[in-house]
Amino acid sequence: MNTPMSWIDIGHIDDIPLRGSRVVKTRAGCLAVFRTTEAQVFAVGNTCPHKGGPLSEGIVHGTSVTCPLHNMIFDLETGQAQGMDTGQIPTYPIRIEAGRLLLDAASVSSRSAA
Amino acid sequence: MDAALDLPVKTFIEVAEIWVPQGDRLVLGEGHYGTLDSFAEASRHASFARGEGLPGKAWAEQRPIVLKEFDGSYFQRTEAAQEAGLTAAVAVPIFSGKTLKAVLVVLCANDNIRTGAIEVWKENDGVLMLDDGYYGAAKHFEWVSQHTHFPRGQGLPGGVWASQTPMLMRDLGSGYRFIRADSAGKAGLTTGLGLPIPVPGGATYVLALLSALGTPIARRFELWDARSARVGKAGKSAVLADGICARDGALWVGETEEPRRATPWQGLIGRVLATGLPAVETGNAALTQGYDTAVALPIHLDGEVAHIIAWYC
Numbered sequence: 209m210n211t212p213m214s215w216i217d218i219g220h221i222d223d224i225p226l227r228g229s230r231v232v233k234t235r236a237g238c239l240a241v242f243r244t245t246e247a248q249v250f251a252v253g254n255t256c257p258h259k260g261g262p263l264s265e266g267i268v269h270g271t272s273v274t275c276p277l278h279n280m281i282f283d284l285e286t287g288q289a290q291g292m293d294t295g296q297i298p299t300y301p302i303r304i305e306a307g308r309l310l311l312d313a314a315s316v317s318s319r320s321a322a
Numbered sequence: 323m324d325a326a327l328d329l330p331v332k333t334f335i336e337v338a339e340i341w342v343p344q345g346d347r348l349v350l351g352e353g354h355y356g357t358l359d360s361f362a363e364a365s366r367h368a369s370f371a372r373g374e375g376l377p378g379k380a381w382a383e384q385r386p387i388v389l390k391e392f393d394g395s396y397f398q399r400t401e402a403a404q405e406a407g408l409t410a411a412v413a414v415p416i417f418s419g420k421t422l423k424a425v426l427v428v429l430c431a432n433d434n435i436r437t438g439a440i441e442v443w444k445e446n447d448g449v450l451m452l453d454d455g456y457y458g459a460a461k462h463f464e465w466v467s468q469h470t471h472f473p474r475g476q477g478l479p480g481g482v483w484a485s486q487t488p489m490l491m492r493d494l495g496s497g498y499r500f501i502r503a504d505s506a507g508k509a510g511l512t513t514g515l516g517l518p519i520p521v522p523g524g525a526t527y528v529l530a531l532l533s534a535l536g537t538p539i540a541r542r543f544e545l546w547d548a549r550s551a552r553v554g555k556a557g558k559s560a561v562l563a564d565g566i567c568a569r570d571g572a573l574w575v576g577e578t579e580e581p582r583r584a585t586p587w588q589g590l591i592g593r594v595l596a597t598g599l600p601a602v603e604t605g606n607a608a609l610t611q612g613y614d615t616a617v618a619l620p621i622h623l624d625g626e627v628a629h630i631i632a633w634y635c
Contacts (some may be wrong), residue, residue, distance in 0.1 A: 257576055259564075269496065278564075279492040291493055292513075294572040 213301070215310035221249065222307070227268040233317035240264035242284055244271050250284035251300040251311055258295060270305060290304065333635050334438030334458060334539045336408060336618050337429040338602050339365060341377040343422055346376045351424065354604040359526075364560045366403035374398070380413035381557045384521045386442045386529055388454035389415045407431045412440045414529060416600055418622035420522045424599050426619060429543040434459050436537040437510050442519075443465060443479040445526035452477045453527070456593040458537070460509040466502050479528040482516035486623065488545045488631045489516045490564050494532065513566065515543055517631055520623060531633070540633030542567040542611055546584065546591055549628045559585045560595050560630055567634075569612070594618045594630050610634055 209211055224230050224243040229243050232239045240254040254264050261277030271284045281290040282297050290293040299322070301312035339353030348370045357364035370378035375398040380387050390410045392400040397411065409432040418424045428440065441455035452470040457464035472480035478491045491514040495507020506514075511532045519527040533539040547553065548560035562582040565573030575581050586596035590609045594601050603609045603616045610616040613634040621629040 258572075258574060260577070267496070274493065274496045278490060279496055281493055281495070281496055289572075292566045292568060292571055293492060295576075 212316075214313040216308050216313045216316075218311050220307050221247070221304055221309055224249070229264040229266075229268070229273075231264045232311065234311075236298075236300075236316040236318055238264075239316065240273075241302065241311075242268055242273060244284065246290070247304060249302055249304060249309060251302040252282070252284055252287055253298040254287060255297070256280055256282075257289075257297060258293070259261065293295075325381055331381070332436060334436050334533065334536050334537045335440075335635070336406075336431050337361065337427075337614070339427050339429075340600050340602055341370065341425040341427060342599065343381075344369075347371050348381060348425060349624050351599070354602045354617075356614075358406040358408070360409065361399065361402045361406040364399050368399060376411055376413045377427055380415045380425050383424055384415060384417070384523060385444075385525065386415065386453075386519055386527055388440065388442055388456050389413070390454075390456055403429065407433070410549075412442075412456060414519060414619075415521065416620065417521055418598060418624070419625060423620070423622065426600050426617070428617075430456060430458065432458060438537060438538075438539050439463065439467070439511065439530065439532035440539075441479075441530040441532070442485075443472070443528040443529060443530065445483065449473050450483055450528060460511065461512065463502065463505045463509040466505040468626040470502060478514050478516040479530055482518055482528045482530075483526060486518050487547075488518070488621065488629050490514070490543055490545055490566065491516070492566065506532070510536055511542075513543065515540075515545075515631065515633065517619070517621060517629070518623075520621065521541070523555045540635045542570070542573075542613060542634035544573060544591070544630075544632040544634075546630040546632070547628075548595060548626070548630060549623075550626060552581075557585070558595060558627075559583050559592055560627075567611070590616055590618050591630055591632060595622050595627055598622065598627050 229242045238254040242250045256275040263274040265276045266273040287297045287299040300315045340351040341348040342351040358459035408429045411429045414426045436458040437460045439457045442453040443450040444453040475484040494511045513533045515531045544561040544565040547563040553559050584591040601618045616634045618632040619629045
């Protein structure tokens, strides 16, 4: 039986500028919530696995983000690194309902080892 | 390791050679000349006093030097270079404090096809400005670079300046930290390696190697950290801090994993660690990670080999 998902309201979509981001602190660690288009958002881990760069300060292009430290690029849909590098950032379910950003509570409830 | 299966490509750097002090002259330590046998022969018989030829000039002036025109210059192997199709060279002196350890010279062939960049940035009035650079066919990128300067911490050169550590920048065309992204992307430049070049007297120099996929400077880059503050004072060693490879992908590991470590005389990096001298290796797949050639360069800071950078092609 599937457990019904519970969602946390973390704000309004207009709180994030287009191709911008906001950081959300959770028990799972800091998340970066990116707004890629008028009505598309992604929630991913904020820390680059390469050298710990803050991805929320990176450049958003299409549905990817470039790390500000060494230009590693991550697909925001899958979390996978692009190009010659390997590595992955965690992704978290997020949806928009009546303009509100709803983050999956279960996925961010466990404490991060970091 | 198996030999690399990549298709043969024209490389941006044709020749890499190491000149080492012997008495009051620089003599050839080792070099990679590919098929340029007559230029190799001319080099084997050459030696340079301080201030003589390109290696001697880099020694005397204590700075990296870019030379884009051999004819009528102080370059001494002009005839052999022209016969080999070589048209430009960059000399990089390796100092430990005030002592010259070696001079690395790389030579390139300009056929208006090869794209890449070897740049020397120098601090002037609180910003890094382009001292000189060789760009091959990347003419627009050259113009952009000539009209760009970097405050401390900004861009690849500014980042190297601020951190005093080598830095490997990916996807140069994707923007942000690499300030010249738009032009770099159009020129096909993909990967940038920046490294500090310490010289006596305190002047700040940063060398940047920018590689393109079509005519690469390297297809594998490695950045090794040998600072005793990082690897410990008991027993000299170096850890692989960062790197990427066209065949092996990422060469770095996460913070919780143990990085690759080299000890003195262990492989190419171990040799550089032990001797403090740069190395050029060719024809030995075990030492060149399956590529044709490898160049490894030490960076001496505070009286120790602090970093070793290596590129393979």
